[in-house]
Amino acid sequence: MSCDLSCWSGATRVRSPRPDDCGFGISFAEAVLGGTKTGKSPPPSVAAVSLDLSASIAAVGCSDGNVMLWKVVDDSLEQCIGFWRAHDEAVRSVALGGSQVVTGGRGGQLRLWNALNGSIVFPMEGHEGDVLALDVDFDRQRACSGASDSSLKVWDLTDGSLLCSLNGCHDAQLTGVQISFGDRPWRIASCCVDSVFTIWELDEKVPGVFVHEAIVIHGANAAVFCLAVDFSQRKALLGCRDGSIIYRTWQPKDSSTKAVSPDDSVTHAVEASTITVDALSEATGEIMGQSDRGLHAEPNSSGDIISELGGHQDCVRAISANFDLDLAVSASYDWMLIVWDLSTQSCQAILRGHTAWVLSVAVDWEAKRIVSGGADGMLRVWDLENGIPKDYVYALTGILTAHEVVTD
Numbered sequence: 001m002s003c004d005l006s007c008w009s010g011a012t013r014v015r016s017p018r019p020d021d022c023g024f025g026i027s028f029a030e031a032v033l034g035g036t037k038t039g040k041s042p043p044p045s046v047a048a049v050s051l052d053l054s055a056s057i058a059a060v061g062c063s064d065g066n067v068m069l070w071k072v073v074d075d076s077l078e079q080c081i082g083f084w085r086a087h088d089e090a091v092r093s094v095a096l097g098g099s100q101v102v103t104g105g106r107g108g109q110l111r112l113w114n115a116l117n118g119s120i121v122f123p124m125e126g127h128e129g130d131v132l133a134l135d136v137d138f139d140r141q142r143a144c145s146g147a148s149d150s151s152l153k154v155w156d157l158t159d160g161s162l163l164c165s166l167n168g169c170h171d172a173q174l175t176g177v178q179i180s181f182g183d184r185p186w187r188i189a190s191c192c193v194d195s196v197f198t199i200w201e202l203d204e205k206v207p208g209v210f211v212h213e214a215i216v217i218h219g220a221n222a223a224v225f226c227l228a229v230d231f232s233q234r235k236a237l238l239g240c241r242d243g244s245i246i247y248r249t250w251q252p253k254d255s256s257t258k259a260v261s262p263d264d265s266v267t268h269a270v271e272a273s274t275i276t277v278d279a280l281s282e283a284t285g286e287i288m289g290q291s292d293r294g295l296h297a298e299p300n301s302s303g304d305i306i307s308e309l310g311g312h313q314d315c316v317r318a319i320s321a322n323f324d325l326d327l328a329v330s331a332s333y334d335w336m337l338i339v340w341d342l343s344t345q346s347c348q349a350i351l352r353g354h355t356a357w358v359l360s361v362a363v364d365w366e367a368k369r370i371v372s373g374g375a376d377g378m379l380r381v382w383d384l385e386n387g388i389p390k391d392y393v394y395a396l397t398g399i400l401t402a403h404e405v406v407t408d
Helices: 028-033
Strands: 046-052 057-062 066-073 076-085 091-097 100-105 110-114 119-123 131-137 142-147 152-156 161-166 174-180 186-192 196-206 209-218 224-230 235-240 245-249 305-309 316-322 327-332 336-341 346-352 358-364 369-374 378-383 389-394
Touching: 046 369, 046 378, 057 091, 066 091, 066 100, 076 378, 076 389, 091 131, 100 131, 100 142, 142 174, 142 186, 152 186, 186 224, 196 224, 235 316, 235 327, 327 358, 327 369, 336 358, 336 369
Parallel strands: 046 091, 046 358, 131 174, 174 224, 224 316, 316 358
Antiparallel strands: 046 057, 057 066, 066 076, 091 100, 100 110, 110 119, 131 142, 142 152, 152 161, 174 186, 186 196, 196 209, 224 235, 235 245, 245 305, 316 327, 327 336, 336 346, 358 369, 369 378, 378 389
């Protein structure tokens, strides 16, 4: 799904202050500085970045609650084509696809937006903690979100309804999620600061009713803050608090993974992997019953650690990977990004330029372009092949300044 840029309300990137009217019913000063024009506050962090590859647009979620959309042209942040206030507090996660943007924020806020005019389509309510993890299949209009209350939920973007909640495998804040809804069974990968990496399988046995199975893999040696997964190859990269990246596989479920239907009277008392299923199908008139009548699965620790990638000196906060190309890019609190060669499990390039924590990264593998955001308020573009910085802007400041990139 691509964007018709003629519909956007935006302005070309400039070296002078932006006009007061930003086209979304809120002044630039209000959006950026909370109504003040002093410009003395530190720039808000770029907490989340998402790329729409078909349109070369980057959606940026910031710690002040704003969302910006940048057009990326020839490795340059050429045009700011829109921004709006998405949340009262920090935007913790963002996903962009065509004319739709999904944002997650503090206090369980999850919202779908019309990216063409910055208007809200509808909120999605159900989380109680901050929505830290988000992945969206815009073609199939499905979203999966994870929150600091350890909840994991699947949503229908056509109407904002909750399809199901997956509970029980995590008992701490959920930090990463990735979905694969192309084939059956549907698969979801999740990670958490409790050092548990989970693969969920969802089969639609009855219209509107999901049956859940899970493979729980223990093995990360620190809290897991992010993941990148290839479901077909059964490979995963897990970014950890101690700066390590665990590169591992998992085995398909076997007899060690037991499951029963919600109607089975047998209850398996399984610590750390009980999965409860919420009521799902009002349309068919079916009621699943009490929340504890869910499917139960035994934890499965099968799988091999291929390697532990060492290079970061602090928490790995975000990671993007293309397992077909054997490439990955990680972002860390040590102010660096690292490009990894997965075939040799070695560092290919170290990207320096941020002056604070690097919080987010997205990669256009075809264009060989990396986009990163940090706690320094900078949005940066890098060349994937050689790690050379191409362009950067302070994403949300009173003056959007175009900088010449200094390579040293």
